[in-house]
Amino acid sequence: xxxxxxxxxxxxxxxxxxxxxxxxxxxxxxxxxxxxxxxxxxxxxxxxxxxxxxxxxxxxxxxxxxxxxxxxxxxxxxxxxxxxxxxxxxxxxxxxxxxxxxxxxxxxxxxxxxxxxxxxxxxxxxxxxxxxxxxxxxxxxxxxxxxxxxxxxxxxxxxxxxxxxxxxxxxxxxxxxxxxxxxxxxxxx
Numbered sequence: 001x002x003x004x005x006x007x008x009x010x011x012x013x014x015x016x017x018x019x020x021x022x023x024x025x026x027x028x029x030x031x032x033x034x035x036x037x038x039x040x041x042x043x044x045x046x047x048x049x050x051x052x053x054x055x056x057x058x059x060x061x062x063x064x065x066x067x068x069x070x071x072x073x074x075x076x077x078x079x080x081x082x083x084x085x086x087x088x089x090x091x092x093x094x095x096x097x098x099x100x101x102x103x104x105x106x107x108x109x110x111x112x113x114x115x116x117x118x119x120x121x122x123x124x125x126x127x128x129x130x131x132x133x134x135x136x137x138x139x140x141x142x143x144x145x146x147x148x149x150x151x152x153x154x155x156x157x158x159x160x161x162x163x164x165x166x167x168x169x170x171x172x173x174x175x176x177x178x179x180x181x182x183x184x185x186x187x188x189x
Contacts, residue, residue, distance in 0.1 A: 037180060038178065071158075074124065074166065075091040077128055078132050083174070097187065123149045131167075146159070
């Protein structure tokens with residue numbers, strides 16, 4: 001299968017890349033075997049790439065009461081609601097890897113309510129869904145439901161932030177027809 005272009009827009013990558021950006025891309029190749037297309041897509045404007053990666057790295061890799069898997073689960077469920085092909089593919093692979101369960105990523109893509117989830121994870125994903133579909137209706141009982149299953153107020157902030165980030169990222173990815181790297185499709189199956 002021939003790989004499609006990274007996105008539908010005619011935006012050339014900065015050439016040459018600044019040395020720090022090239023080092024970052026080299027680390028991606030070393031660790032993943034490829035540069036994720038989301039990064040390559042932003043490489044037409046290094047300031048935008050740096051802003052995107054700084055926010056992503058803080059939300060997804062920074063200190064949090066949420067595990068990396070929980071953050072990836074939110075990414076998949078939000079991306080499912082938004083029908084974001086790029087994020088469903090990339091973050092579905094991450095859920096498969098982090099959980100060690102090749103089925104979990106697929107179930108979250110299709111319908112997280114059908115997954116065998118803990119009360120904590122169900123409440124977290126219910127909240128992320130409501131933020132995605134009708135954030136204007138979030139009220140104190142919604143936050144309290146998270147506290148009732150052990151989330152702190154800081155955790156609630158992080159759930160909302162990860163959810164908000166992926167709503168933004170999904171919309172940009174869909175608008176520019178950002179394509180996932182082909183490698184994601186076969187990972188951790």
